[in-house]
Amino acid sequence: MNHRFITSLQQLLEDPGFIQWARGEKPEDDVIWKQWADQNEERVKLLEKARELVSAVESENQGLTDEHIEHKISQALRIAKQKELHKKTQQISPIRPLFTSGWNVAASVLIVLGLGFALFRIYKNNRQKLEPPVAASQEKPETITEIVNNERALKYVQLPDGSSVVLHKNSSVKYPKEFAASKREVFLSGEAFFEVTKNPEQPFFVYANELVAKVHGTSFSVKARAEDEQVIVAVKTGKVSVFTKKDAKAKQYTEDKELAALVLTPNQQATFERSHDRLFRTILSTAILLNIPIENQAFTYSETPAEAVFTTLSKAYGVDIEFNREIMSQCSITATLGDEPLENKLKWICTILEAEYEITPEKITIKGNPCR
Template sequence: MKPYETYSVHDFLTDDLFLAWIKSDEPEARQFWLSFMEQHPHRRSELLLAKDIAETLYRRPRPLSDAQVQREVGQIMRLTDRAEATGLGHPLYRRVLRYPVLLVASVLLVGLGIWSGWQWQRALHILENDPIATTSLGKGQAGWVSQTNGTSQPVSLTLPDGSRVVLQPNSQARYQKAFSQTHREVWLTGDATFAVVYDPARPFLVRNGSLVTRVLGTRFRVHAPTNGARVTVSVLSGKVSVYDQRDLTSARRQQSRQLPGVILTANQQVVYDPERISYQKELVPKPSLIRPDVPPETFDFQDTPVSVVFERLQKNYGVTIQYDAALLRPCTLTASLAGVSLHDQLGLICASIGATYQIVDTQIVISGRGCL
């Protein structure tokens, strides 16, 4: 067995078993390294940093050859050694190791061949002394915490205000050790579900790039892939606003009263396209009860007018159901819909009254000929 517990970042990047995990996601290799992190938590940061670097190098639009990767790894290590040797970046070098995204960003630039020793030192100086530059990354200042889930299972985190985050595998959350008096802020890469403590004096902001999800207290999920693809924000309960910071800045400059973005309520989601700065608002794929404690008999119907059935569904799922009340007035339903998903409930109702339904944006539209 190799002395993996003594490995440096460079050692991991040149190890065949490690590369089998990153390049091919071989099950045995993946399980080995997940177990390794559990057994050697003191090597976790080095391993995850190596993982970030390797994924950046191997998962480019134009993949590099193994020889090119090794050349770039060697260049990265030489640059970090040089920064450490100058004395300019020594304290910050340790900070960069604690925040892999900063080093991964430098890897991308190294891969383009535009980083010289001078530029590396200049970047270290900026990260150390320019709070605006570091804040724009959501971290980099003293007092920030970075949590990365490198396991295959969700990990639960408790934030400084008591809010809870369930961080999915291969996801990262960054936040301050102590939230400010004016707002609470988390930078997310990946997939996470939030249960936010209500605090009207301090809005809760989840940032991914320029996209901002703003809440006071609610439960919602943000899926923000690391490859820059579309971001999905889904609301489980309560209400959130989702907007692009660039749109908000533009609206303020123009002194516009019309705020950008969308407002979401329970069982609604928005799919955001960062390239077009566009928002597609829709129902979540599997709407859930906004009050999970609703008794089952609520969904037992005996010769009940369908208008009453639809009203009950709207109330308990927080959705809007559009239908022709006059046309469907004679229609009744006798059925038990307890424990059945909303889509199956709608399917059973429509089959009973000879109607159909479709989803239009965040609304459910019922179409039918009525009942005799």
């Protein structure tokens, strides 16, 4: 299963219209999806696989738990490793095709299971009864967390929902210790890169001086320094809706989950000019705004040594990652981790390596066994 197929599969599973149709709630869309699939053979396979995943989650939705899914992931990993050990007992050709090892099989299996895991979370979130929203202005002072970065070039901040913030030097971010059920609100002063955990039922808002960015799950950069003439948002992946606090529809954009303002897609930028009180969109050759490593890092690995993977993550997120280089010297990773927040990346990597991780404000520690 190639990376393009997996990416397309994930896009289908994140499409609310497809989910409704696959669950049999929109039979009037049968013709639309048939025409879409008939364009090529790969789309036929995509549609079949996506419907299988939706059906599997729907049938097990009442009893499916995170622990059950993690058990299935570990089980898939063990099966792949057993296949690898079995291959070693047989005669091996001196030329081995790429992506045929048990570990590569494990990575593919894990990615597909991960899509199912994400889909399960969407179903669970959709079925939860929403609590009344808590306005940011009503938050008690003791419930607000503020992180200030005055010392490091970059500082990693993990938000309550698992989203990642890479905070530039001389910048700060404020957020509640627990997000409201209906929305997630973060307040930025300075510069930062965001990777937002996907949750269509709980939109994510970044308030950056005069500008507000509304997302459901994506990665983007924000430049909002008090002394600058402009406030800028640049999108790396996904979609971001941008509007000003003074916009006549600002309240509607905040309260309506589906309503979007100025929509940005990958390699697009929104700029608010303070002197002219003007907001406009431009197309970029790349989404690089802050000139930091994570803005152009793809996080795609093919039999990459674990040490190189951890080094890449450390530089991208501005966080120290400690691990035993001698123990993990034979470990390698094959996976596409994309725009998932750092903790999700760590979960996948540690599942593949059968390792454990611990996140503290100072560092991330990886503990595992030798790979053979």
